[in-house]
Amino acid sequence: MTNERRSASEIAAERLTDGEWHRLHPATPLLKGGIMFIAVLGIVISNLRERLIDVFFGVPQDNRDPLDQLYTRGLVGWAVLVVLVVVLVCIGAFYLSWRMHSFRIGNEAVEVRSGVVFRTHRKARLDRIQGINVVRPVIARIFGAAKLEVSVAGNDANVQLSYLASGLAEGVRRDILRRASGVRAAEATASGAGEASIGERSGDGQRASMHSPGLINQRVSEFLAPELAPDVASPESVVKIPAGRLIGSIVLSGFTLFLLVAGAALIVGAASGRLWLLFAFLPGLLGSASIYVNRLAKSLRYSIAGTPDGVRVGFGLLSTSNETLPPGRIHAVEVLQPLLWRPFGWWQIRINTAGHSKQKGAAGQPNTTMLPVGTVEDAARVLALVLPNFGTGAHRTLIEAGMMSPGRDGFTGAPLRAAWLRPLSWQRTGYSIVDGVMLLRSGMIRRRLVIVPLARLQSLEVDQGPIERMLRLASAALHTVDGPVRPWLRVIDRDQAMVLFGTVATEAVASAHRDTSHRWNSAREAIARENGSEENAAPADSTPANSAPEGEEQP
Amino acid sequence: MPDPLDLPGEEWKRVSPKYVVVVIVGSLVSGVVMSAIATAIWLVVGLSWAWIALVAIVVVTIIQLIIAPRRARSIGYRMRDDDLLFRRGIMFQRFVSVPYGRMQLIDINRGPVGRILGLADLKFVTAAASTGVSIPGLPEADAGALRDRLVELAESRRAGL
Numbered sequence: 001m002t003n004e005r006r007s008a009s010e011i012a013a014e015r016l017t018d019g020e021w022h023r024l025h026p027a028t029p030l031l032k033g034g035i036m037f038i039a040v041l042g043i044v045i046s047n048l049r050e051r052l053i054d055v056f057f058g059v060p061q062d063n064r065d066p067l068d069q070l071y072t073r074g075l076v077g078w079a080v081l082v083v084l085v086v087v088l089v090c091i092g093a094f095y096l097s098w099r100m101h102s103f104r105i106g107n108e109a110v111e112v113r114s115g116v117v118f119r120t121h122r123k124a125r126l127d128r129i130q131g132i133n134v135v136r137p138v139i140a141r142i143f144g145a146a147k148l149e150v151s152v153a154g155n156d157a158n159v160q161l162s163y164l165a166s167g168l169a170e171g172v173r174r175d176i177l178r179r180a181s182g183v184r185a186a187e188a189t190a191s192g193a194g195e196a197s198i199g200e201r202s203g204d205g206q207r208a209s210m211h212s213p214g215l216i217n218q219r220v221s222e223f224l225a226p227e228l229a230p231d232v233a234s235p236e237s238v239v240k241i242p243a244g245r246l247i248g249s250i251v252l253s254g255f256t257l258f259l260l261v262a263g264a265a266l267i268v269g270a271a272s273g274r275l276w277l278l279f280a281f282l283p284g285l286l287g288s289a290s291i292y293v294n295r296l297a298k299s300l301r302y303s304i305a306g307t308p309d310g311v312r313v314g315f316g317l318l319s320t321s322n323e324t325l326p327p328g329r330i331h332a333v334e335v336l337q338p339l340l341w342r343p344f345g346w347w348q349i350r351i352n353t354a355g356h357s358k359q360k361g362a363a364g365q366p367n368t369t370m371l372p373v374g375t376v377e378d379a380a381r382v383l384a385l386v387l388p389n390f391g392t393g394a395h396r397t398l399i400e401a402g403m404m405s406p407g408r409d410g411f412t413g414a415p416l417r418a419a420w421l422r423p424l425s426w427q428r429t430g431y432s433i434v435d436g437v438m439l440l441r442s443g444m445i446r447r448r449l450v451i452v453p454l455a456r457l458q459s460l461e462v463d464q465g466p467i468e469r470m471l472r473l474a475s476a477a478l479h480t481v482d483g484p485v486r487p488w489l490r491v492i493d494r495d496q497a498m499v500l501f502g503t504v505a506t507e508a509v510a511s512a513h514r515d516t517s518h519r520w521n522s523a524r525e526a527i528a529r530e531n532g533s534e535e536n537a538a539p540a541d542s543t544p545a546n547s548a549p550e551g552e553e554q555p
Numbered sequence: 556m557p558d559p560l561d562l563p564g565e566e567w568k569r570v571s572p573k574y575v576v577v578v579i580v581g582s583l584v585s586g587v588v589m590s591a592i593a594t595a596i597w598l599v600v601g602l603s604w605a606w607i608a609l610v611a612i613v614v615v616t617i618i619q620l621i622i623a624p625r626r627a628r629s630i631g632y633r634m635r636d637d638d639l640l641f642r643r644g645i646m647f648q649r650f651v652s653v654p655y656g657r658m659q660l661i662d663i664n665r666g667p668v669g670r671i672l673g674l675a676d677l678k679f680v681t682a683a684a685s686t687g688v689s690i691p692g693l694p695e696a697d698a699g700a701l702r703d704r705l706v707e708l709a710e711s712r713r714a715g716l
Contacts, residue, residue: 153682354682458683459653464560466646472557479683494560501562505652509637512656
């Protein structure tokens with residue numbers, strides 16, 4: 001039964017990705033601004049009632065209802081006609097904009113055509129996709145619609161399919177990613193039947209809703225369904241954030257410190273007789289409490305999961321959003337720990353990607369924050385998802401050393417004279433290059449480990465200023481696409497810097513040459529076929545356990 | 556003082572000797588404009604401390620003029636098998652390596668002074684904003700040839716993003 005339903009929605013999703021032009025969800029114009037328009041109109045009318053009387057009838061002193069005025073002057077017919085025409089024009093415009101808005105998903109690209117007077121036509125190549133985001137704002141969820149946002153590299157370079165039927169959005173994303181991954185559709189449908197079936201409870205609810213009387217049932221069950229459907233990812237790959245830790249991490253921030261200091265200053269000021277301070281700043285201080293609530297509400301139900309087509313990050317209580325980043329789209333990863341989090345052993349993970357979804361991430365942070373807060377184990381699991389070729393035991397110990405070691409270990413560190421420039425963190429400053437991945441460690445108070453897959457490296461720089469020259473030091477920077485992560489080493493021995501320059505330059509070229517993640521599944525097939533040819537030996541060897549089973553259950 | 560950084564290997568390709576003129580004209584123009592502003596503040600607005608700024612500007616400009624030839628000579632590039640090396644700076648040295656396959660586009664710019672001297676600037680743009688590889692002072696024909704060569708190399712080593 002459940003299989004029947006699955007295949008029905010799968011077939012529907014496949015119909016949308018058959019390479020022909022399709023239209024979006026019929027409620028699209030309403031969701032995109034129609035409701036806003038109606039609300040604005042209502043507010044305008046209710047606020048300007050007096051003014052309207054004034055303008056049209058010139059009887060400002062008389063506070064009678066405009067409808068009465070219409071009646072007494074015998075203009076009811078005209079008024080009804082005007083309203084009718086306005087409504088019809090609006091409906092016509094909405095219908096036209098919906099008619100003219102269509103999309104096509106082919107084997108090479110995703111295209112969207114829209115606009116009535118000014119036509120736009122946007123086309124994104126599948127192998128350039130950096131991530132696909134499925135967003136469901138509250139109102140869209142009520143209508144059972146979802147927005148699909150395909151991000152490609154560049155400023156404002158996203159292709160939006162807004163809105164699609166909610167149940168189809170996931171299927172459409174899966175199909176797009178499957179095509180982008182280089183697997184042919186025929187193979188996928190053959191293996192699709194072997195997938196795990198959906199949970200019984202939600203399955204029944206969904207099934208009942210297939211019949212027309214259950215429309216409300218369907219909405220309700222969609223609303224109550226977990227943000228991360230159980231069949232999307234294997235449970236052991238899922239990382240979640242408990243609400244308690246989330247609250248703790250939000251409270252233990254620099255902003256709280258600022259508030260405490262400001263509050264203390266206020267109290268001291270008020271106590272010493274400047275009471276006006278209290279009146280001036282207390283409301284603002286109290287109002288900032290809403291920032292906490294807002295942040296919390298936006299990052300509830302946060303989950304990170306490994307799916308066959310990349311890492312899926314989902315969150316949201318009322319408005320939900322979940323983004324899938326295909327393999328090889330992450331240019332740099334940073335694991336960091338502010339001082340206040342250290343007693344609790346919490347870490348944050350941020351990433352650099354070339355494409356950015358317009359949608360803000362959890363807690364209003366930019367969506368480059370992969371893991372807002374997590375324990376060491378959580379961080380290790382997320383890193384294994386983000387860097388699938390870097391997950392063996394040896395790699396993990398190296399990462400833990402990078403996160404927590406006080407310094408002077410397996411990493412190539414800075415010499416003692418670096419303490420002149422970095423009195424606290426010189427011991428931790430260091431780097432290590434393993435299997436085409438570079439780890440840069442720094443920060444004593446705010447611990448920081450940056451991991452850069454050299455296959456994604458854009459360029460490399462070594463600098464030396466006059467003070468560094470006197471101390472025989474230098475600094476190195478890796479250039480990746482823009483983002484919050486800045487991979488650089490502030491102090492390093494100058495000879496070591498030149499060695500690093502040579503090694504990284506050759507290694508980056510070699511890794512980029514080996515890298516095939518823009519067609520990640522065809523690459524896996526190729527590796528399986530060649531099985532140990534010298535070119536592919538390194539990536540194939542470094543993923544003994546992780547990627548092999550994934551490859552088999554690939555839809 | 557310890558030796559400055561250098562990379563072993565073949566000789567660096569230097570920019571045209573005429574590029575010194577561009578640097579000198581640039582420093583002169585900015586020096587004259589700044590001094591004019593400082594003089595105006597001193598004499599017209601009547602702030603007496605502005606003469607200190609004027610002296611500082613003149614000194615900085617003279618130092619810039621003296622080191623201009625060395626600054627121009629410090630710029631160099633080297634084309635290796637798989638990447639382009641770029642260096643510049645005397646006091647603050649900067650070495651950059653860009654793999655050819657990372658090229659997104661190449662810009663050729665000509666400023667007014669450079670155009671009179673027949674020079675052009677070549678800029679190598681990657682997906683990273685911080686790459687900042689800009690080779691100034693190439694003879695126009697060389698800049699065009701270098702651009703075509705770099706595009707050709709990038710084509711043959713095309714990599715994803």
